[in-house]
Amino acid sequence: MHIVVCMKQVPRDNSVKINNDLSINAEGIEQIMNLFDEYAMEEALQWNEKLGGKVTVLSLGPDEWKEQIRRALAMGATDALLLNDPSYANLDVLGAAKVVADAIKKLGDVDLVLAGRNSTDDESGAFGPALARALGWPQLTYVGKFLEVNDGAKKMVVERHLEEQVETVETSLPAVATVVKDINEPRYPSLLRIKKVAKVEIPTWGAADVGAASSAASVAGRVPPPPRPKGEIVDGADAAEKVRKLVDKLMENQVI
Amino acid sequence: MDFTANYDMFLNEEHELLRKTVHDFAEKEVAPHIREWDRSGAQAEGPETRMHIRPLLQKMGQLGFLGICVPAKYGGAGMDYLALAVVCEELERVDSALRVVLSVHTGLNSLSLLQWGTEEQKQKYLKPQAEGTKFAGYCLTEPNSGTDAGAMLATARRDGDSYILNGEKTWISLADVADHFLVFAKTDPAQGNRGISCFIVERAFPGVSSHPIHGKLGVRAGNTGSVVLQDVRVPAANRLGEEGEGFKIAMSALDNGRYTVAAGATGLIQASLEASLRYAQERHTFGVPIADHQLVKRMLSHMVRKLDTSRLLVYRAGWMKNQGRRNTRETTLAKWHATVSSFEAADDAIQVHGAYGYSDEYPVERYLRNARGAIIYEGTRELQELLQADFALGTRENRPLRRELPAYSAEEWG
Incomplete structure (x- = not known):
C-alpha cells in the first residue's frame, strides 16, 4: 500500500498580516505543518502500520518547506518528495493540483492520496477535489473516519462528516481523501527518527522532472472587492411611521 | 523574533527538530493546565495524591525526553549533550517543574550511571530509565x-x-x-x-x-x-x-545537574522576555504602547542580554561535554549566571506587566517563584561565586576522575 500525504507548510497562527497586494505576509511568524495535513499524516501512518508499504510526504513549495517534510519523516513517513520550481511560485490551487497530480502519476504505484480538508492560511479547501479531478480518481472530502482500507480488494469505506449528516461511502482505490480535524491524535516526532532524518537529503523534483507540461493558471494579482455602498437608517417617531417610510422607499426604488 | 536563531556553531537540524517537538509538547500538554497544576501545589496537604504528575512523566518517557543523551544501546535517544540543553530550555519555557524532572532523572541520576556504572548496572537501571519506564531521583x-x-x-x-x-x-x-x-x-x-x-x-x-x-x-x-x-x-x-x-560521584553528577538547571533557567528568561514583549505591545499608557517607554525598553533589552549570555554559556558547557572535556568551571559559571539572571528577568517581567503581573492571571509571577529555588539548589549562588574565584586564583583545579563522562559519538550512540 502506497499512501501519499500532501502537506503544506503554513504560518503558525492567525496573526498573519495581509500585504498591499492582498497576499499573505507571514514574515517573522513560525512556520508549521498545516493542522489538517497533520491529521492526514497520522491517519496515513496508522494505516501504514496495519497494511505495510510506503507513506510518502509530498509538498509543492520552496526549499524552506523541507523543515516540515523532515518533521513528517520524523513522525514516521517512509519517503518524501518536494516539488520545487521557479515556475511554481505563483500557482493557484488548480495549477498546484495539476502539478501534484502529474507527480503522483509519475510515482506510479500510489493507492491513496490524503490531504487536510483545507489549509489554515488560504483556506480554499479546493486542493483535494482539484487533485482528484486531475488524477481522474474518486474524491472523498471531509472524511472523519476510515472504516476500511483494503489493499487487496482495492477498495475503501469511509465516513464523510458533513454538516448535517454522516455519510458512509465505499469507493474503489486509488482515490483522494481529505480529512477533518480530530480524526485522530497526531503523534509527536520520534527522537530516534529525528536523529536519522535531520540530515537526510529530501528528493526534489523541478518542472522538468515532473514531466508533463502542466498548463497551469497562476495568480496574476489580487484586488479587493469594491466597497459596499453605505446603508441608510430609516427614522421615524414610532414603528408604524418607520415601516411606512421604509415601504415608500422600497416602492420608490421598485424593490416592491 | 526567533531568539534561538544563529546558534549553528553549536546546533544543527537535529536540535531544531527536537526543539520544535519539545516546544509543541510543552505548549499542548502542559501550558493549558499549568496554572491549575501550580495552584494544586499550593493547596496540597498530606501524601502526594495529585494525578497529573505521573502521566506527565510517562508521556515524557514515551517521547524519549528522559533518555535524550543516553546511547541507544542503553535505551536512550542517542542525541548529544546539547540536545539535553534544548529539551531543558523548552520545558522550562513553560514550567520549571518539567525541567526539574530532566535535572534529577537524566542529569543527576542517569548520566551518573552512564559515567560510573558497571555494564550490569547500566542494563538493569539506566536502560529502563532512559526508556522512560522507570523514574529516577x-x-x-x-x-x-x-x-x-x-x-x-x-x-x-x-x-x-x-x-x-x-x-x-x-x-x-x-x-x-x-x-x-x-x-x-x-x-x-x-x-x-x-x-x-x-x-x-x-x-x-x-x-x-x-x-x-x-x-x-x-x-x-x-x-x-x-x-x-x-x-x-x-x-x-x-x-x-x-x-x-x-563524594566525587555526587560532584560529577552536579556538573550535569547544574547544566540542566542552567539550560532551564535560559528557557525561563526567554519565557519572561516573550511574555513581556507581548504585553508591552498590547498595553497602552499615556496614549502609546508601553513598549514605547524607554524604561520599559530597558527592561526588555536587559532580558535579551541575559538570555543570550546565558544561552552561550550553557552551549559552551554542552559543547565541552560533547568533546569529553571536563567542564566544572564552565558549567558552574553557566548555572550561576543563568539562574540569577532568570530571577531578575522574571522580576522585570512582573514590572512590565504591572499589577497584572502580580496575580496568576499572567504566568510571570510563577516564573519568579520558580526561578528563586534554582539560586539555592544544586549549588547555591554563593558556592558558585566561591568556585569561580578559586578557579581564577588557581587555588582550585579539576583533578582527573577515575571515570569521566563519556564524550558524545554520533556513530556509537545512534
Missing part, C-alpha cells in the same frame, strides 16, 4: 547538610554481600514518584567526604518510604519530598563506583 541533601555534603549523617554499613542503609534525605525532587534513587551515605563516618559512598536504591526495597514537602514558594506543579531509609538492605552490586568514591 538523587538523594544527597539531608535536613542538616546541603552545601556541606560531607556533614551528612546517613550511613551504609557493610553486612556480607549487602549494605544496610539508614538516614533521611530531604528536598528530593520526585521523592514520591521515582522508582530508583541514587543515595549517598557514609560507609566510613570518620573519613568526612572520603567516607561517602553511592548506592542505587529501589523504592521497592523494604525500609524505603517518602513523603512530600508542602508550602513551597515555587515549582509547585512538581513533587518534592523526603526519602527515609530505615535498615534498607542494598546489594553490594548496587554500589555505584568504589567505596569512598561517593
Whole structure:
C-alpha cells in the first residue's frame, strides 16, 4: 500500500498580516505543518502500520518547506518528495493540483492520496477535489473516519462528516481523501527518527522532472472587492411611521 | 523574533527538530493546565495524591525526553549533550517543574550511571530509565547538610554481600514518584567526604518510604519530598563506583545537574522576555504602547542580554561535554549566571506587566517563584561565586576522575 500525504507548510497562527497586494505576509511568524495535513499524516501512518508499504510526504513549495517534510519523516513517513520550481511560485490551487497530480502519476504505484480538508492560511479547501479531478480518481472530502482500507480488494469505506449528516461511502482505490480535524491524535516526532532524518537529503523534483507540461493558471494579482455602498437608517417617531417610510422607499426604488 | 536563531556553531537540524517537538509538547500538554497544576501545589496537604504528575512523566518517557543523551544501546535517544540543553530550555519555557524532572532523572541520576556504572548496572537501571519506564531521583541533601555534603549523617554499613542503609534525605525532587534513587551515605563516618559512598536504591526495597514537602514558594506543579531509609538492605552490586568514591560521584553528577538547571533557567528568561514583549505591545499608557517607554525598553533589552549570555554559556558547557572535556568551571559559571539572571528577568517581567503581573492571571509571577529555588539548589549562588574565584586564583583545579563522562559519538550512540 502506497499512501501519499500532501502537506503544506503554513504560518503558525492567525496573526498573519495581509500585504498591499492582498497576499499573505507571514514574515517573522513560525512556520508549521498545516493542522489538517497533520491529521492526514497520522491517519496515513496508522494505516501504514496495519497494511505495510510506503507513506510518502509530498509538498509543492520552496526549499524552506523541507523543515516540515523532515518533521513528517520524523513522525514516521517512509519517503518524501518536494516539488520545487521557479515556475511554481505563483500557482493557484488548480495549477498546484495539476502539478501534484502529474507527480503522483509519475510515482506510479500510489493507492491513496490524503490531504487536510483545507489549509489554515488560504483556506480554499479546493486542493483535494482539484487533485482528484486531475488524477481522474474518486474524491472523498471531509472524511472523519476510515472504516476500511483494503489493499487487496482495492477498495475503501469511509465516513464523510458533513454538516448535517454522516455519510458512509465505499469507493474503489486509488482515490483522494481529505480529512477533518480530530480524526485522530497526531503523534509527536520520534527522537530516534529525528536523529536519522535531520540530515537526510529530501528528493526534489523541478518542472522538468515532473514531466508533463502542466498548463497551469497562476495568480496574476489580487484586488479587493469594491466597497459596499453605505446603508441608510430609516427614522421615524414610532414603528408604524418607520415601516411606512421604509415601504415608500422600497416602492420608490421598485424593490416592491 | 526567533531568539534561538544563529546558534549553528553549536546546533544543527537535529536540535531544531527536537526543539520544535519539545516546544509543541510543552505548549499542548502542559501550558493549558499549568496554572491549575501550580495552584494544586499550593493547596496540597498530606501524601502526594495529585494525578497529573505521573502521566506527565510517562508521556515524557514515551517521547524519549528522559533518555535524550543516553546511547541507544542503553535505551536512550542517542542525541548529544546539547540536545539535553534544548529539551531543558523548552520545558522550562513553560514550567520549571518539567525541567526539574530532566535535572534529577537524566542529569543527576542517569548520566551518573552512564559515567560510573558497571555494564550490569547500566542494563538493569539506566536502560529502563532512559526508556522512560522507570523514574529516577538523587538523594544527597539531608535536613542538616546541603552545601556541606560531607556533614551528612546517613550511613551504609557493610553486612556480607549487602549494605544496610539508614538516614533521611530531604528536598528530593520526585521523592514520591521515582522508582530508583541514587543515595549517598557514609560507609566510613570518620573519613568526612572520603567516607561517602553511592548506592542505587529501589523504592521497592523494604525500609524505603517518602513523603512530600508542602508550602513551597515555587515549582509547585512538581513533587518534592523526603526519602527515609530505615535498615534498607542494598546489594553490594548496587554500589555505584568504589567505596569512598561517593563524594566525587555526587560532584560529577552536579556538573550535569547544574547544566540542566542552567539550560532551564535560559528557557525561563526567554519565557519572561516573550511574555513581556507581548504585553508591552498590547498595553497602552499615556496614549502609546508601553513598549514605547524607554524604561520599559530597558527592561526588555536587559532580558535579551541575559538570555543570550546565558544561552552561550550553557552551549559552551554542552559543547565541552560533547568533546569529553571536563567542564566544572564552565558549567558552574553557566548555572550561576543563568539562574540569577532568570530571577531578575522574571522580576522585570512582573514590572512590565504591572499589577497584572502580580496575580496568576499572567504566568510571570510563577516564573519568579520558580526561578528563586534554582539560586539555592544544586549549588547555591554563593558556592558558585566561591568556585569561580578559586578557579581564577588557581587555588582550585579539576583533578582527573577515575571515570569521566563519556564524550558524545554520533556513530556509537545512534
